[in-house]
Amino acid sequence: MDLLRRFTLGEISAFETLVRQFQGDIYAWIVRIVRDPGIAEDLTVETLWRIYRARQQFRPDGNFAPWARRIATNLALDHLRRKSPEHSLLADPAGPPPHDPLLQQETWEKIRHAFRRLPAKLQAAATLALIEERPYDEIADALGTSVGAVSLRVFRAVRILRKQLKDIGVRP
Amino acid sequence: MTEHDDRQIREALQQSFPPVDTELRRDLWPAVLRKLDARPVRVPWYDWALIGLSAGVFLFFPQLILVFAYHL
Numbered sequence: 001m002d003l004l005r006r007f008t009l010g011e012i013s014a015f016e017t018l019v020r021q022f023q024g025d026i027y028a029w030i031v032r033i034v035r036d037p038g039i040a041e042d043l044t045v046e047t048l049w050r051i052y053r054a055r056q057q058f059r060p061d062g063n064f065a066p067w068a069r070r071i072a073t074n075l076a077l078d079h080l081r082r083k084s085p086e087h088s089l090l091a092d093p094a095g096p097p098p099h100d101p102l103l104q105q106e107t108w109e110k111i112r113h114a115f116r117r118l119p120a121k122l123q124a125a126a127t128l129a130l131i132e133e134r135p136y137d138e139i140a141d142a143l144g145t146s147v148g149a150v151s152l153r154v155f156r157a158v159r160i161l162r163k164q165l166k167d168i169g170v171r172p
Numbered sequence: 173m174t175e176h177d178d179r180q181i182r183e184a185l186q187q188s189f190p191p192v193d194t195e196l197r198r199d200l201w202p203a204v205l206r207k208l209d210a211r212p213v214r215v216p217w218y219d220w221a222l223i224g225l226s227a228g229v230f231l232f233f234p235q236l237i238l239v240f241a242y243h244l
Contacts (some may be wrong), residue, residue, distance in 0.1 A: 012208075019201050028194035035192050041200065048204045108188040115185065130182045131189050158181050 005060040026072045032132045033076040033124050047072040073142040080120035114164040125150050126157035
């Protein structure tokens, strides 16, 4: 009997083989979204646990990696939803782009902060598309949506981000 | 929004969020196994509801126990 079929039947050694084979990919995907190695490890363990729990929903003739990635993405999105910025952005008068390294750091911090205020779905799409530069079809598959919807989310994320940055006087 | 604007915001984001190390540094199987052991399978609420309903029916119509037993 093949590995995936044994996994759907709940055979723990088959699941262990799958974990060893895919844990790196799942972790890499999650850490790209949440950008924190410790949290990404915890979410990877949670993802693998959920995969085992949902094993009967998986068709043995299906493709394991995209299914696992979708579960991982949902958990990463839940994490982004729970995590909200602790401080609000402080308004600053608009000025020229800073050249001082300290000012530059401050600008980046404000950009990070504004980015984390985006809705989770927009944040994830923009992270994967703009920061990680992943292909749109790969992002769409992981988010369980179409390439068009991903493009729209990225567009909306950029528009909101640009407005937020303008409001606080930051010019990227 | 122009292509220039898009590139500008992309660059700003890439500078603000430095690349993350995507390599997993340890085997997570022991942690997964611990989690599997720690969480016994929970009986869903609708199973409890069904058990309660069945118990109620058998209490008021005990003759149905025989019908039920016959179909087991």
